[in-house]
Amino acid sequence: MSDTYLELVNSGVTASLAKKLGLPRPARLRRTDPSSVDRPLTPGPVLVLSDARATTEADTLAQGLLDWDLDVRRDSRLSDHERWGAVVVVLTGLEHPRDLAAPALELGSVLRGLAPGGRVVTLSRTSPAVVADPSGTDGSGDGAAPAVAAARHGVDGFLRSVAKELRAGATANGLVLADGVAVDAPSVRGGLRFLLSARSAFVDGQLLQVGTDGGTEPADWARPLAGTVAVVTGAARGIGAAVARVLARDGAHVIGVDVPAAGDSLSAVMNEVAGVALQLDITAEDAAERILAVARSRYGHLDVVVHNAGILRDKLLANMTPDRFEDLLAVNITAPLRMNETFARPGVLGGGAGAPRIISLASTSGIAGNRGQTNYGAAKAGIIGMTRALAGPVGRAGGTVNAVAPGFIETDMTARIPPLPRQIARWGSSLQQGGRPVDVAEAIAFLASPQAGGINGQTLRVCGQMLVGQ
């Protein structure tokens, strides 16, 4: 489970040897300390830059950062001993690609001063080509000026390239705001805070869309899920167990579901988070009803559903057997689809402290494809399709439906990959290492939070900017 290579290149003699040989040197990522969540929020002062037309919005945003007790600067000069904790670049005023040059070069001038684990976050506007409403009915693709579209979509390639330049565990991500969404909307602030903090350690090179100004800021940013009730399938181990722990840390009551055969591990995880263990096969016809019954009986409501349970049945398609293909689809996509027939109905989720949230596990295999994973790729891409389709109806009822797509994550499952391919998989990302289950869990906890109410129908990659797909 541990990355021995990462330890070697970060300590003592082996570290200097690796440097001389020019080997990849992955950094130890900045992660959240469960005993003091979000403290410190960034590893240094935060610089706010903007394009020429976005200065007012940059001021508003800077004022918001000050509310979090951050050391916010508008001047890119830095004293010798200091390093930037984060640079936020407000690009909401771009009307032509040339408008990007000034703020881009200004960002470039400070990158060498970025602290280890530092952050670059851009805020820009939705490109007309990237339709905010997944149903495509809002007509935003019509009549936009090509120069504006070019400028806005240009941020996409700019940001992803910046991310690939960064070192020492620093990441670059962007928030893409639909027209009309203010820079101080709850989900913009929530998203920004997530990307600035250690919670987003393994999210890199990603652009997350904020479609509406929905959602609310939590009373306590360190416990945004206080009072909400969440169910996590596949909670006995790996990513599911980490999700249970992070949701509980953020204040949620957790109901953990796993197959009866994994009941002992499930018990251990649930007792650790003071949750409730429900031994249940999610492929059962009445799985959703039984989950709902437990949640309502114990807590009166259910707010968050995390479809995490999944299996692997890897085989080249040429050698694929029907049972391997069908079993995988049954667990990984058919079961979440069937359960959502219940959970996505208006009035089923929510009613307590939290708004309705459905978050499903996709995978980079579902985006870029992966040799030997035709069944898995189909199911995980299916999750992305399901997420888009449900976003409209659930969104109209005040909720959100999103997905998280992990890349290479260090789990019992990936520990079974032979050492060399495993190391190559780690190096195949900008952060040059695998993520941890907690990294995926943090992204899920963010999407489950009240401050993410304006983010809907999205698939957020947690992959360290894996070099395949987007």
Place this chain on the structure above:
Amino acid sequence: MTSTPSTQAPRAAIIGSNRIPFAKAGSAYAGASNQDMLTAALEGLVARFGLAGERLDEVAAGAVLKHSRDFNLARETVLGSSLDPRTPAYDVQRACGTGLEAIIGVANKIALGQASVGVGGGVDSTSDAPIVVSDRLRKALLRASRAKTLPDRLKAFASLRPRDLAPVAPDVAEPRTGLSMGEHQALTTARWGITREDQDALALASHQNLAAAYERGFFEDLLTPYRRLTRDESLRADTSPEKLAKLKPVFGKNGTTGGPAASMTAGNSTPLSDGASTVLLSSDEWAAERGLPVLAHVVDAQVAATDFVGGQEGLLMAGAYAIPALLERNGMTLEDFDLVEIHEAFASTVLATLAALEDEDFCRTRLGLDGAFGKVDRSRLNVTGSSLAAGHPFAATGGRIVGTLAKLLREQGESEVRPGQRARGLISVCAAGGQAVTMILEAA
């Protein structure tokens, strides 16, 4: 004896249960201690009902085969669990009735208002059974431990002879008769003329019923896997009358029993096994506050014992005395029950108990009744299998049966035999020392 408990009397509610699968002796749990297994069963219960960090009013549990290191077993188990360490606990022992007795203790405290919530349970390991050393070796060891110098310590062992070093093997023989439980039951089997065919048929039904219950997912919320075991290890879903008929008798072979030929085999006797079970009980108010549905209520309980030493009655026949006493006090007959759970120490124990209750002469002379007490409808007996198939870790059996029956009663809800009323179930567990523990449950 004839006073009827008021129907208004508060009754303890059974919220649910958890056990680990029962393992064959010397198998999956061979490396686990009583405390390990009881902790696993309790942790599963805590997780099922989200009780981590909660302070319960009482935990009662016990084991039959107990190491001296199992001192304060229940309390030590609580301290090793996720419950609030301020949860008090005590140990109980009534041989195979230990688990049921522990549950009665907790239920009574709840009914009396002395507790709001508690856990009753039990555990036994025949694999990790305590080894007793000879008296001479034990005395030498104690002397050596008190000695202050090495020569004194060595002197303490000087008087030992090689034969003193042989351990005294644990057995299940009755101290007062020297007969094993199986040999005792062989006497009863012969006395009541219980046939091999009837015993094998009961054993077969136990396996088939238990297998079917697993098949329909009945144990999903009753059982938590442990040490890679997900099902009771003794269960043979594929057994058949032919396979059972092939087994050689193991008890009653010495011919002293007279009557029919020896008929008790490994197939119709409970296997030695390891396991643990726990049951969560509370007041209705406690359950309602936490949104926990109640499965059933404890109506009443009764124990009895026989004079088996004097040969007046069989070692495992006390159920035939406890059941009529319990039912009479509650103004009930065997026809009032939708479900009956009689622990199968041996298939012939159940058959002899049923035969006695149906026997006019027995009921008149031994129970002082006017005639036969009644007949148990066999289709209502041990409907999801019992000890023959599941195994019988002595003190864990009571919790297994209470957990199973409470869920069955909840599923049924309304009684079939008494339309418009709640379904009722009867439990009887025989125990060493000529004892039996019985209990009535009613669907919530």
